[in-house]
Amino acid sequence: MEIRHNWTAQEVQALFDKPFMDLLFDAQQVHREYHPANQVQVSTLLSIKTGACPEDCKYCPQSARYRTDVEKERLMEVERVLEAAEKAKASGATRFCMGAAWKNPKQRDMPYLLGMIQGVKGLGLETCMTLGMLDAEQAKTLSEAGLDYYNHNLDTSPEFYGNIITTRTYQERLDTLSNVRDAGMKVCSGGIIGLGESARDRAGLLVELANMPAHPESVPINMLVKVKGTPLENVDDVDPFDFVRIIAVARIMMPKSAVRLSAGREDMNEQMQTLCFMAGANSIFYGCKLLTTPNPDEDADMQLFKKLGINREAVSQKPDQVTEHDLLEQVAERVASRPQEGDLFYDASV
Numbered sequence: 001m002e003i004r005h006n007w008t009a010q011e012v013q014a015l016f017d018k019p020f021m022d023l024l025f026d027a028q029q030v031h032r033e034y035h036p037a038n039q040v041q042v043s044t045l046l047s048i049k050t051g052a053c054p055e056d057c058k059y060c061p062q063s064a065r066y067r068t069d070v071e072k073e074r075l076m077e078v079e080r081v082l083e084a085a086e087k088a089k090a091s092g093a094t095r096f097c098m099g100a101a102w103k104n105p106k107q108r109d110m111p112y113l114l115g116m117i118q119g120v121k122g123l124g125l126e127t128c129m130t131l132g133m134l135d136a137e138q139a140k141t142l143s144e145a146g147l148d149y150y151n152h153n154l155d156t157s158p159e160f161y162g163n164i165i166t167t168r169t170y171q172e173r174l175d176t177l178s179n180v181r182d183a184g185m186k187v188c189s190g191g192i193i194g195l196g197e198s199a200r201d202r203a204g205l206l207v208e209l210a211n212m213p214a215h216p217e218s219v220p221i222n223m224l225v226k227v228k229g230t231p232l233e234n235v236d237d238v239d240p241f242d243f244v245r246i247i248a249v250a251r252i253m254m255p256k257s258a259v260r261l262s263a264g265r266e267d268m269n270e271q272m273q274t275l276c277f278m279a280g281a282n283s284i285f286y287g288c289k290l291l292t293t294p295n296p297d298e299d300a301d302m303q304l305f306k307k308l309g310i311n312r313e314a315v316s317q318k319p320d321q322v323t324e325h326d327l328l329e330q331v332a333e334r335v336a337s338r339p340q341e342g343d344l345f346y347d348a349s350v
C-alpha cells in the first residue's frame with residue numbers, strides 16, 4: 001500500500017461504501033503491513049488548565065460561553081503535573097499529553113510549560129501538548145524544550161467547520177499545524193465524529209488530514225461526548241458501525257499514522273472497541289479523565305487488552321538524569337528572567 005497525499009472525496013466515499021467485512025479486512029491488512037499486530041500505544045491526558053476558554057467550539061464544556069459543570073482551574077503547578085506524569089508512567093503510559101483550554105499560550109505561560117516538558121521528558125515519557133494556536137516562534141520554543149508531539153485537531157471538514165466554531169478559522173488551524181511541523185515536532189491531528197456532520201463531511205475531514213504534505217503521526221478520532229449545557233448536547237448519536245468504518249478508512253488512507261481512539265470511548269462497549277482495533281486503531285487515551293469528560297478506568301482497559309491478547313507499546317525513552325528539584329529551580333530562573341515579574345503560580349485561567 002503506497003503512502004498517498006492526493007485522495008479525492010469520491011475515492012473516500014467508495015471506501016465507505018464497501019461491505020463492512022471487506023473494509024475491515026483491507027484495513028487490518030494495511031495495518032499489519034505498517035504496524036506490529038496486537039500492539040496498542042497508550043497515552044495519558046492531563047488537563048493542565050481547565051475551563052474559561054474564549055473559543056466557542058460548540059462541543060466543548062470548557063468554552064466560557066456555555067453553562068456546564070466544568071470548574072475553571074488555573075494553570076497547574078509544575079510539581080502537580082509531574083506527580084500525575086509519574087502515576088501515568090506507573091500505569092503503563094508511554095506518552096503524557098498536557099492540555100490547556102486557551103486560544104493560544106501567552107508569553108507569561110512559557111516558563112511553566114517548558115518546565116513541564118522538561119520534567120515529563122526527564123521521567124522517560126514522550127511529551128505532547130495541546131494549547132491552542134501556536135505561531136512559528138512558540139512552536140520553535142516548545143520544540144527546543146523537547147516537546148515531541150503537538151495536538152491540534154481539524155475537528156471536521158472545512159465546509160462544516162463554520163457550524164461548529166466561529167472564533168478561529170480552518171486556515172488558522174492549518175497554519176498552526178504547519179508551524180508545528182516546521183519546528184520539527186510530530187503532529188497529532190484528527191477530528192470529532194457526531195457533531196451533526198454529513199457522511200460527505202466525514203470524508204472531507206479525512207481528505208484534509210491525508211492530503212497534508214506529511215500525514216499526522218497521530219490521528220485521534222473522537223466520538224462526541226454530549227455534555228449538558230453545550231449547544232450539541234442533544235445531537236443524534238453516531239451509529240457504532242459508521243464509527244468503526246471511519247477508523248478503518250483512516251487506517252487505509254494514513255497507513256503509517258497511529259490512529260487513536262480518543263474521547264467517547266466511555267460510551268463504547270468492549271465489542272465496539274474491539275472492532276475499532278480490528279479496523280486499525282492502535283493507540284488509546286488511558287486514565288480516568290480525558291480532559292474533562294470521563295474515560296474508561298485503567299483496569300477495564302487492561303482487562304480488555306488481556307482478553308484480546310493486546311500488548312502495550314513499551315516505554316521508548318530513557319529517563320534523563322534531571323531531578324525535580326533541579327527542574328523547579330530552572331523554572332524559577334526562567335520566570336525570574338522574563339520581562340514581567342509574577343507569582344510562580346499565577347492565575348492563568350484566561
Ligand code: SF4
Pocket residue numbers: 053054055056057060061062063100101102103132
Ligand atoms: S479551544 Fe479547546 S478548550 Fe477552547 S473551547 Fe475549543 S475545544 Fe474547548
